[in-house]
Amino acid sequence: MNIETIKWVNGSTGSPLGGSARIIDQTKLPNKFEYIYCRDVETMWQAIKRLSVRGAPAIGVAAAFGVLLGIQKFKGREKPEFLKLFNKTCDYLALSRPTAVNLFNMLNEMRAVVNHHPQADVAHLKKLLFKQAMIIFKTDQDVCRRMGNHGAKLIKNGMQCLTICNAGALATVDYGTALGVFYSAKRKARKFSVYACETRPLLQGARLTCWELLRHKINTTLICDNMAASLMGKGNVDIIFTGADRIASNGDTANKIGTYMLAVLARHHGIPFYIVSPRSTFDLNIKSGKQIPIEERKSEEVTHFAGVATAPKGVKVYNPAFDVTPAKLITGIVTEYGIIRPPNGKSIRRMLG
Amino acid sequence: MNIETIKWVNGSTGSPLGGSARIIDQTKLPNKFEYIYCRDVETMWQAIKRLSVRGAPAIGVAAAFGVLLGIQKFKGREKPEFLKLFNKTCDYLALSRPTAVNLFNMLNEMRAVVNHHPQADVAHLKKLLFKQAMIIFKTDQDVCRRMGNHGAKLIKNGMQCLTICNAGALATVDYGTALGVFYSAKRKARKFSVYACETRPLLQGARLTCWELLRHKINTTLICDNMAASLMGKGNVDIIFTGADRIASNGDTANKIGTYMLAVLARHHGIPFYIVSPRSTFDLNIKSGKQIPIEERKSEEVTHFAGVATAPKGVKVYNPAFDVTPAKLITGIVTEYGIIRPPNGKSIRRMLG
Numbered sequence: 001m002n003i004e005t006i007k008w009v010n011g012s013t014g015s016p017l018g019g020s021a022r023i024i025d026q027t028k029l030p031n032k033f034e035y036i037y038c039r040d041v042e043t044m045w046q047a048i049k050r051l052s053v054r055g056a057p058a059i060g061v062a063a064a065f066g067v068l069l070g071i072q073k074f075k076g077r078e079k080p081e082f083l084k085l086f087n088k089t090c091d092y093l094a095l096s097r098p099t100a101v102n103l104f105n106m107l108n109e110m111r112a113v114v115n116h117h118p119q120a121d122v123a124h125l126k127k128l129l130f131k132q133a134m135i136i137f138k139t140d141q142d143v144c145r146r147m148g149n150h151g152a153k154l155i156k157n158g159m160q161c162l163t164i165c166n167a168g169a170l171a172t173v174d175y176g177t178a179l180g181v182f183y184s185a186k187r188k189a190r191k192f193s194v195y196a197c198e199t200r201p202l203l204q205g206a207r208l209t210c211w212e213l214l215r216h217k218i219n220t221t222l223i224c225d226n227m228a229a230s231l232m233g234k235g236n237v238d239i240i241f242t243g244a245d246r247i248a249s250n251g252d253t254a255n256k257i258g259t260y261m262l263a264v265l266a267r268h269h270g271i272p273f274y275i276v277s278p279r280s281t282f283d284l285n286i287k288s289g290k291q292i293p294i295e296e297r298k299s300e301e302v303t304h305f306a307g308v309a310t311a312p313k314g315v316k317v318y319n320p321a322f323d324v325t326p327a328k329l330i331t332g333i334v335t336e337y338g339i340i341r342p343p344n345g346k347s348i349r350r351m352l353g
Numbered sequence: 354m355n356i357e358t359i360k361w362v363n364g365s366t367g368s369p370l371g372g373s374a375r376i377i378d379q380t381k382l383p384n385k386f387e388y389i390y391c392r393d394v395e396t397m398w399q400a401i402k403r404l405s406v407r408g409a410p411a412i413g414v415a416a417a418f419g420v421l422l423g424i425q426k427f428k429g430r431e432k433p434e435f436l437k438l439f440n441k442t443c444d445y446l447a448l449s450r451p452t453a454v455n456l457f458n459m460l461n462e463m464r465a466v467v468n469h470h471p472q473a474d475v476a477h478l479k480k481l482l483f484k485q486a487m488i489i490f491k492t493d494q495d496v497c498r499r500m501g502n503h504g505a506k507l508i509k510n511g512m513q514c515l516t517i518c519n520a521g522a523l524a525t526v527d528y529g530t531a532l533g534v535f536y537s538a539k540r541k542a543r544k545f546s547v548y549a550c551e552t553r554p555l556l557q558g559a560r561l562t563c564w565e566l567l568r569h570k571i572n573t574t575l576i577c578d579n580m581a582a583s584l585m586g587k588g589n590v591d592i593i594f595t596g597a598d599r600i601a602s603n604g605d606t607a608n609k610i611g612t613y614m615l616a617v618l619a620r621h622h623g624i625p626f627y628i629v630s631p632r633s634t635f636d637l638n639i640k641s642g643k644q645i646p647i648e649e650r651k652s653e654e655v656t657h658f659a660g661v662a663t664a665p666k667g668v669k670v671y672n673p674a675f676d677v678t679p680a681k682l683i684t685g686i687v688t689e690y691g692i693i694r695p696p697n698g699k700s701i702r703r704m705l706g
Contacts, residue, residue, distance in 0.1 A: 030662070030664065030665040031661075031662055164579075195671070197579070198553070198655065198663075198664070199579070200551070200553060200577035200578065200579055201577050203663050203664075206655070206656070206663050206664040206668075207663060207664065207665075210664050210665050210668040211664075211665045214665055214667065214668060219669075220668060220669065221668075221669040221670065221671050222655060222656065222664055222668050222669065222670045222671070223655075223670070223671050223672075224553035224554050224578070224610070224611075224655060224672075225553065225577070225578050225579035226517075226550070226552070226553055226578035226579070226610055226611030226614055227610055227611070227671060227672075227673065227676075228614070229611075229613045229614035229617055229676065230610060230613055230614070230673060230676035231671070233613060233676070233677075257577070257579055257580055257583060258577075258579030258580070258582075260582045260583055260586060261579055261581070261582035261583070261614065261618065264582055264617070264618055264621045265614065265617055265618075267621070268617045268620070268621065302551065302559070302575060302576075302577060303559070303575070305658045305659060305661075305663075306658060306659045306660075306661040307659075308384075308658075308659040309383070309384055310551075310556050310559050310560060310658075311383065311551070311556075311559040311560065311563050311564075311575055312383040312560075312563050312564045312567055314567065315559075315563040315567060315573060315574075315575050316572075316573065316574040316575065317574065317575045317576070318548070318574050318575070318576050318580060318584070319576075319577075319580075320580065320583060323580075323582065323583035323586070324586075
């Protein structure tokens with residue numbers, strides 16, 4: 001049952017550096033379960049870019065591991081050379097994807113290690129950076145379980161829950177944000193069911209969330225994204241949980257495209273709408289969601305499937321990977337410190353500040 | 354540019370009966386343009402069932418032609434035998450799909466021909482039924498152009514329109530309901546653009562609507578259904594047009610799954626939401642949308658694409674083909690007689706009664 005989305009695997013050298021980052025290749029699921037071993041930062045960059053590893057918290061860990069991959073090939077002792085490579089590696093990883101702030105936050109944590117140890121030599125810095133990456137890894141495991149416990153309190157027996165995309169073990173190290181809430185509720189023997197929105201265009205809901213939830217024997221029904229409204233209209237959705245890719249200081253939340261749709265529909269139908277997200281997904285440097293850069297991806301994701309064209313040649317496509325849900329449509333944000341409810345500048349500062 | 358979705362093609366016998374119904378096989382579009390020649394009612398039934406011909410008005414014409422296909426093999430003169438075959442054919446066609454009322458309304462028109470001519474012999478009835486089927490065919494052509502002209506008045510220069518599924522030439526004989534509005538606006542040299550929702554699971558928006566609109570050189574952008582809310586939130590949608598599969602006497606409207614989603618989102622964003630639908634899609638025998646039977650289709654439509662699994666084996670699927678939009682969320686219904694605005698029991702009776 002345990003899913004290890006991303007893990008540092010030591011090499012044969014005995015030294016922790018000289019290893020590789022092992023990730024589940026999520027582009028192949030659910031039909032094939034395969035690992036990718038990233039032995040250099042370029043492989044990790046590509047894995048992030050093409051969504052072999054995805055989900056804001058997992059991308060954060062992937063970035064930290066990516067830094068290790070970038071610096072481990074440095075064999076010298078000259079610190080300026082080392083720092084040049086380190087900074088180049090961080091800058092490079094920062095260009096892999098633009099929206100999930102965990103990527104930048106975790107790169108900043110790695111940079112802080114260097115900044116806080118101006119006297120350290122190369123060997124020492126390598127050790128410190130390795131240690132920090134492992135802290136980032138373990139923190140994610142811990143934080144997800146804490147969010148799960150807070151969120152599980154919201155799930156009552158008999159509830160029909162709904163989620164979009166994959167905010168599960170596959171979006172984190174091994175537990176999940178929104179799906180972590182379901183796993184914690186299941187451990188508490190709560191009886192509930194889940195509707196999973198398939199999440200076009202890349203079907204993370206159908207491919208990944210259904211796969212995870214079935215492994216956990218959670219009562220799961222797959223729907224197309226355009227069916228969520230109909231379910232709500234029939235009274236078949238009691239509560240909605242989604243993950244997040246970046247939360248502004250006022251609570252505006254960027255998440256997978258379709259999340260804003262769910263939030264508007266939830267408001268219309270009087271259904272509570274929760275974001276489940278760790279501190280590491282908050283971007284307190286920006287005032288509102290308007291400042292969140294939204295990744296637009298290539299049109300082929302929409303116009304083709306499995307190599308087959310699903311639209312006529314030459315049609316224009318708009319393919320944003322994320323949308324922004326204004327804080328006023330969010331009932332609460334489940335964090336590792338508790339539930340911020342309702343989310344706004346003040347309540348967020350109080351919980352996280 | 355002209356698209357002939359469904360057409361009666363005379364046979365070599367010289368007699369109108371003894372022909373076949375030629376339909377475009379819409380399951381193959383946009384990659385292949387192929388006709389199916391239905392020479393018996395079973396072939397037509399299958400074509401309706403698997404959506405080779407779809408769209409409420411086109412299904413109505415297909416049903417009328419299906420009746421012709423059923424009776425043309427009758428070579429005798431015994432009227433009771435003929436009526437038995439006629440009724441069996443109508444009953445059989447009525448089981449092909451449950452939601453679009455045009456199917457039942459057009460079968461009733463064919464039945465009315467028989468009922469109104471109790472003295473007619475078999476040969477005469479055959480002629481009358483053939484004539485009625487051709488009236489149904491030509492009425493659709495006429496009615497769509499009239500709706501287009503009424504609806505085109507709603508489109509102003511610079512407008513960004515949005516639609517879902519295919520309510521175009523491919524959903525009618527050759528012009529369309531919602532897309533007919535765009536064609537009429539284009540003829541009036543109105544400048545506007547269209548966002549087409551891809552319409553999961555069978556992608557009629559991506560496959561059919563984009564194909565049609567590109568042929569008409571209309572500025573078209575394809576989106577996934579879950580992106581419509583984001584576009585609206587950004588102020589990029591000025592007006593929405595959709596077709597209908599059945600409209601109750603109070604204005605509640607069944608249409609392709611996702612339509613209700615658009616209507617709720619439109620209300621939230623203050624965007625006018627119009628249904629474009631002929632008289633033949635109204636079911637004045639039912640009080641409200643609660644009485645409209647909603648077709649649920651097989652789970653493979655959601656879990657597979659082009660033979661490739663997109664979800665794990667064994668996951669439950671909810672796959673309704675339609676949803677019901679309450680009249681109160683509909684700005685107006687564009688009919689061949691004019692625009693019913695706002696739609697309710699009284700305004701509908703006044704326009705159609």
